[in-house]
Amino acid sequence: MPRFYISTMIKYIFCQILVILIGILPVKAIDATVRRVSFSVKASVSDSVVCVGQKIHLRFEVQTKDKVSFDFEDGDVQNMKIVSGPMHSSQSSISVQGGKRVEKYSQIYTYILEASQKGSTTIPAIVFKTDSTMSFSHPIAILINPAPKQEKQKEAEKSTVSDDEVFVDVQYNSHKIAAGDSMIINYRIYSTYDLQEILDVQEPTFKGYKGLKQPVNRLTRRQGWDIVNGRKYTTLNWYQYLIKAPNKQGEITIPQIKLKVMVRVVESQTVDPFDPFGFFSQPKYRIEEKIITSPAKKIKVVAPGSIKQQPQQAEKPQPKQREPEIDRSMLREL
CATH class of the missing domain: 2.60.40 (Immunoglobulin-like)
Known part of the structure; x- marks a missing residue:
């Protein structure tokens, strides 16, 4: 066979292969790009x-x-x-x-x-x-x-969450404290909704006596639940302070704190006629902002030794409640 025909045949085969590659490669590239987008x-x-x-x-x-x-x-x-x-x-x-x-x-x-x-x-x-x-x-x-x-x-910025659905309160053991004695107080958040985030905090300012903020750990900031006036709340201990009463008798005021919290609220839903009991439908939520302020409570400061516990009756023993533990090393700072 003449060399001219052999050269022409090789060029023809090469051109055919090139045409096939040009037609196939872009399709594969596009297909690979499409496969990368697999979720919305x-x-x-x-x-x-x-x-x-x-x-x-x-x-x-x-x-x-x-x-x-x-x-x-x-x-x-x-x-x-x-x-x-x-x-x-x-x-x-x-x-x-x-x-x-x-x-x-x-x-x-x-x-x-x-x-x-x-x-x-x-x-x-x-x-x-x-x-x-x-x-x-x-x-x-x-x-x-x-x-x-x-x-x-x-x-326009007023929240639809009512004050009895999300609030913060102050918890302590007694409304009386001996002069110069110490006590633990807790600022506790109550919510009927899911707490999402604490956005802003205004810490308490103690006047006339000293308060020492306790370290935040699993014991001081623990989440639980409580029932208030027959209603169940999710609770969160946000702050804990060790306070020391003044040496003179009188009255002290537990200062207020202000928190800006985010809660998740369930939106109203229409009933699906094919799923009236809601087995296959999920509720929709929205995030709402709520500003809550703790009440200003008062504790009476009495003379040392004047607070006496009532003796328990032998026939009806009462379970002893666990008192909050006080870190005695922190009393030196007070």
Whole structure:
């Protein structure tokens, strides 16, 4: 066979292979990119039209069980600043579609944003990544109006959580204390909702006597529950102080503290006619801010040795209550 035909045949075969590769490679590349996006992200805000100084809740719902990572920092949204977050929670639901059992799992990341300057802004698309996949949230436009009058602004920021649903109280063993003696007091939070975060704290100021803040540990800041007026509350010991009464008789006042807490409130739901008992539906939540203040209580300071315990009757012994332990080494600081 002449060399000319051999050379022409080799060129023809090479061109055919090149055409096949050009047709196949882009398809594979596109297919690989599509496979990387395997979960969805839904971004939402509590209000898209706000005023300067008003807070909104930004919520990212990521529909995957895998651990995700993303970057959203203060300064990413123009004319708005991050007050708190992210607060992480999760929810799952089971439904029947086409005779098949479908289970959905979502991770929820919540931020609280505050409008700092009037104008229009956009919450950008955020990239969420796992070890092998990635997804994007859609951008959200926000309109920021000038700040209203102070009275209207206070009404807009008023919480729907009542004072008997979330409050803080002061706990101590006796309404009397001997002059120069010491006592433990606890500032305890009571809530009928899930406590999410303590945003702001105004610590107590002791006047006329001394108070020493105790170290925070599992014993001093423990979560439990209690029943007050027939209602069950989740409790949290937030502060514990060791106080020392003055050397003269009279009366001392336990100072107030002010806390700004975030609670998770269940939103009202419509009943699904196909699921009237709510077996396959999950409740929706919103985060609300509540400012709580402890009451100012008074303790009577009496002469040393004047406080006497009542003797217990032998026929009806009463169980001895455990007194709070006092670190005697801290009495020197008082």
